[in-house]
Amino acid sequence: MLGRLRTFRIAAWLGWQIESNWTDPFLFAVYSIVKPVAGAAILVVMYGVITRGDFSSPLFSYIYLGNAFYIYVGAVMAGISWAVIDDREHYKTLKYIYISPVRVPFYLVGRGVARFLTGTISVMITVMAGLLFLNLQLDLGTVNWLMFISALVLGVVMLANLGLLLAGVTLLIAHHFFLIGEAVASALYLFSGAIFPLDVLPDWLRPVGFAIPLTYWLELLRRALVGNVAEAFPTLSNFSNTQLFGILVGLTVGFGLLSTLIFRWCDHQARERGLIDMVTNY
Amino acid sequence: MPDDHAIQTQALNRIYKIRGGKKNEPKELIALRDVHIEVPRGELFGLLGPNGAGKTTLIKILTTLLAPSSGRALVAGFDVTTQAYEIRPRINMVSGGESSGYGLLTVRENLWMFSQFYGIPSKEANRRIKELLRVVGLDDRMNTKSSELSTGLRQKMNIVRGFMTNPEVLFLDEPTLGLDVGAARDVRGFIQNWVKQQSGHTILLTTHHMIEADELCDRVAIINQGRILACDSPSSLKRMLQREAIFRLRVDSINSAEPNNFEKIGGVRHFTYRPGEGHATLEFILEEEDVLTEVVNQLASHNIHLQSLEKREPSLEDVFIQLVGRSMEEVEREGTS
Numbered sequence: 001m002l003g004r005l006r007t008f009r010i011a012a013w014l015g016w017q018i019e020s021n022w023t024d025p026f027l028f029a030v031y032s033i034v035k036p037v038a039g040a041a042i043l044v045v046m047y048g049v050i051t052r053g054d055f056s057s058p059l060f061s062y063i064y065l066g067n068a069f070y071i072y073v074g075a076v077m078a079g080i081s082w083a084v085i086d087d088r089e090h091y092k093t094l095k096y097i098y099i100s101p102v103r104v105p106f107y108l109v110g111r112g113v114a115r116f117l118t119g120t121i122s123v124m125i126t127v128m129a130g131l132l133f134l135n136l137q138l139d140l141g142t143v144n145w146l147m148f149i150s151a152l153v154l155g156v157v158m159l160a161n162l163g164l165l166l167a168g169v170t171l172l173i174a175h176h177f178f179l180i181g182e183a184v185a186s187a188l189y190l191f192s193g194a195i196f197p198l199d200v201l202p203d204w205l206r207p208v209g210f211a212i213p214l215t216y217w218l219e220l221l222r223r224a225l226v227g228n229v230a231e232a233f234p235t236l237s238n239f240s241n242t243q244l245f246g247i248l249v250g251l252t253v254g255f256g257l258l259s260t261l262i263f264r265w266c267d268h269q270a271r272e273r274g275l276i277d278m279v280t281n282y
Numbered sequence: 283m284p285d286d287h288a289i290q291t292q293a294l295n296r297i298y299k300i301r302g303g304k305k306n307e308p309k310e311l312i313a314l315r316d317v318h319i320e321v322p323r324g325e326l327f328g329l330l331g332p333n334g335a336g337k338t339t340l341i342k343i344l345t346t347l348l349a350p351s352s353g354r355a356l357v358a359g360f361d362v363t364t365q366a367y368e369i370r371p372r373i374n375m376v377s378g379g380e381s382s383g384y385g386l387l388t389v390r391e392n393l394w395m396f397s398q399f400y401g402i403p404s405k406e407a408n409r410r411i412k413e414l415l416r417v418v419g420l421d422d423r424m425n426t427k428s429s430e431l432s433t434g435l436r437q438k439m440n441i442v443r444g445f446m447t448n449p450e451v452l453f454l455d456e457p458t459l460g461l462d463v464g465a466a467r468d469v470r471g472f473i474q475n476w477v478k479q480q481s482g483h484t485i486l487l488t489t490h491h492m493i494e495a496d497e498l499c500d501r502v503a504i505i506n507q508g509r510i511l512a513c514d515s516p517s518s519l520k521r522m523l524q525r526e527a528i529f530r531l532r533v534d535s536i537n538s539a540e541p542n543n544f545e546k547i548g549g550v551r552h553f554t555y556r557p558g559e560g561h562a563t564l565e566f567i568l569e570e571e572d573v574l575t576e577v578v579n580q581l582a583s584h585n586i587h588l589q590s591l592e593k594r595e596p597s598l599e600d601v602f603i604q605l606v607g608r609s610m611e612e613v614e615r616e617g618t619s
Contacts, residue, residue: 003401010398014384021386092382096443099345100399101371271349274298274342 011110078181079115080163168266328499378459385429549573
């Protein structure tokens, strides 16, 4: 176990060295600050047009916070799966990591830590922008911090599991699918209730939203931050906080097992097909 | 299988399935065929063959990166298919001709990071890094970002990465590929010293440089098209050609059609022709020395002026030619055409 923790720690250190290699601070600012704020701004403009500028509606906080915390989804999932491409194609070190005594899943999850940290910066900046400029209805004095931190930690574990699943799939695919992490995050955006309640979806698509843990995670975060506002929306209003936690824990464990199995299968396949040191030269 | 072997393979095969032009019709590329090798602990074992012979495929299987299609391979007594996690702490690998490493980390940071994956305490890791970098002449670049190193210096850094963990079995895949002559000589010297100093530690070295295999290896396996054709010490392999006579002739420039005539002379096992500026070099492997008379007569009948004639000792290149029927250069040329 100590070895696995050491692997995780060193991988997190490496990930941070890579992520924090901001030779051009302007580019870093664009990526970490302007990009999420611009993303939120697009949503705000659309919201403003549709509601004719009704920013005091509880729907605004619901949408804005859902969108802000969804940044973690892309950051953590893509961060973990991207490490496979980065090490295999760019640094050409994946084979050396593979033949060392590390447990590769712990290494990959460790590599995702840096993206989680930069994602946290983006989330904080987006929420701050909402508070300062958009009259976001968020009172830090009434936030249920215990619930917020518990949900956040559980959610990060859940996202790490999904990231590992994608990392396994990434082992089997060529470089030109390098955006798989962000592509999957974008696809799930529609089904997770991040920007609109699941009731808006057609009946046949709604089960997708109920089956993915992101839906319950975002709901818990919103309830912790703006409890009454979130409870006023119908989709999950019949569920208590405890029930939502229970579902999220269950799905996290379930997806954890699924991710482990899929990663092992992909790892086996990659060895069978000689893909661990594949360089596509794209 | 007995445990006194560092590496053992039995009937090892590897077939790659490559997508063909039409769907559902994958082509099969046989990379390894029925490979049997046994490498005792403490040996510096060479795998000599042209590009595409299957050397890297064999290393990939032995380092647990690639699964064999059939057969069995043991490293340090453990099965590569079912006991990869037992093998990995005991091995390391260095591949030549590539620029792997995290360019944004310094040389020391790159090496330290890998040492941590092997659980080497930081203090001990730093001591080893410092010492090995000094040995390969890279100590003055310890705090240089690896992206700022030349290919040769990066290769030296990777060599330190491989040796730093003091592995029971070390795989060196063309370790001098892409290095200049001086750097390659340094690396060969370092490998030789390491094996002498670390008793019981084993190196499997792949190369297509005959001199490297001859100079470094206790035993050499010659591999072509995935098959091991011969395996013995370099001197024993060369003794296979004891009965043959090998001559190098330097002559005036000749018409490019002329060499065809020499191949037809009875008793000529193999013939190579290398044109130069104002001269040409002809090399003959003859069944016996007497055949030389006929060769010289042929030269005279074609009005080719003989500048010099030298009888030379057999090399591993000659052994390869004897086994395959063509030189390694010819095989590689055919492979790329």
